Amino acid sequence: QNLVLEKEKMMSDMVQRNRDLEQFAYIISHNLRAPVANIMGLTALFNDETNSHLDTKVLVDKLSISVKSMDNVIADLNTILQVKNVVSEMRKPVIFSELLANICLSIDSMIAKLKVKIISDFSEIDEMLTLKSYLYSIFYNLISNSIKYRQPHIDPVIEIKSYKFGNTIGILFKDNGRGIDLQKNGHQLFGLYKRFHQVSEGKGIGLYMTKTQVETLGGKIRVTSEVDVGTEFNIEFEG
Numbered sequence: 668q669n670l671v672l673e674k675e676k677m678m679s680d681m682v683q684r685n686r687d688l689e690q691f692a693y694i695i696s697h698n699l700r701a702p703v704a705n706i707m708g709l710t711a712l713f714n715d716e717t718n719s720h721l722d723t724k725v726l727v728d729k730l731s732i733s734v735k736s737m738d739n740v741i742a743d744l745n746t747i748l749q750v751k752n753v754v755s756e757m758r759k760p761v762i763f764s765e766l767l768a769n770i771c772l773s774i775d776s777m778i779a780k781l782k783v784k785i786i787s788d789f790s791e792i793d794e795m796l797t798l799k800s801y802l803y804s805i806f807y808n809l810i811s812n813s814i815k816y817r818q819p820h821i822d823p824v825i826e827i828k829s830y831k832f833g834n835t836i837g838i839l840f841k842d843n844g845r846g847i848d849l850q851k852n853g854h855q856l857f858g859l860y861k862r863f864h865q866v867s868e869g870k871g872i873g874l875y876m877t878k879t880q881v882e883t884l885g886g887k888i889r890v891t892s893e894v895d896v897g898t899e900f901n902i903e904f905e906g
Contacts, residue, residue, distance in 0.1 A: 702737040706730060761799045763789045763829055763838070770807050774814075782822040783814055792831040795904065801880045808877045809900055813842035818895065837903045846894040 709730045767787055771778060778785070795802075810825060817823040826841040881888045881902055892898040 702733040705733040786826045788828040808873045809840045816844045841899040843897040847892040
């Protein structure tokens with residue numbers, strides 16, 4: 668039985684690694700190709716002696732934008748690779764209510780400005796042995812995601828609840844935001860640079876990072892959502 672479970676886990680890990688490689692290949696071929704092409708084109712203009720009439724400052728500004736765009740993509744990929752590396756941080760008891768309180772304190776001005784209401788219930792379980800920095804990031808990303816994709820005509824409400832059954836510790840994040848059409852976009856929800864609403868902030872890396880960190884901690888994340896109703900993320904960790 669143990670051998671079967673181990674084999675299934677190895678197969679699952681291989682499938683996930685293959686998906687990750689496909690994601691990285693896509694990013695390199697698409698998100699890096701455009702700025703590199705722009706840089707090559709602008710460099711060619713610089714070296715073309717017949718283009719002496721061109722405004723050098725305009726070319727330099729355009730070159731700077733392309734270089735910055737490429738640097739941003741490389742920085743994102745580097746961040747993701749760091750998360751996927753072997754975790755050296757020691758696991759220790761983390762209290763959910765304290766973690767949430769610290770996050771709320773860090774974004775209290777945003778919460779007040781946007782009239783965000785956060786309702787939490789950690790009565791069933793309020794502590795787990797884990798990596799505090801990763802769990803903080805997971806909480807922060809899901810809360811900020813709910814705030815970003817709030818509905819414009821109603822105050823944002825975010826409900827966070829923990830539960831326990833057997834050796835499993837679960838955390839639910841539920842909001843009343845814009846929601847996502849999962850039938851249309853569900854297969855790429857946790858993809859790199861995937862966004863489903865035309866809002867100015869956010870670049871589509873938050874949910875990918877969240878999923879990566881949850882899985883690094885040995886957990887799973889699921890989502891249910893309805894457009895104009897809200898979204899619920901369900902995270903489960905095996906104890």
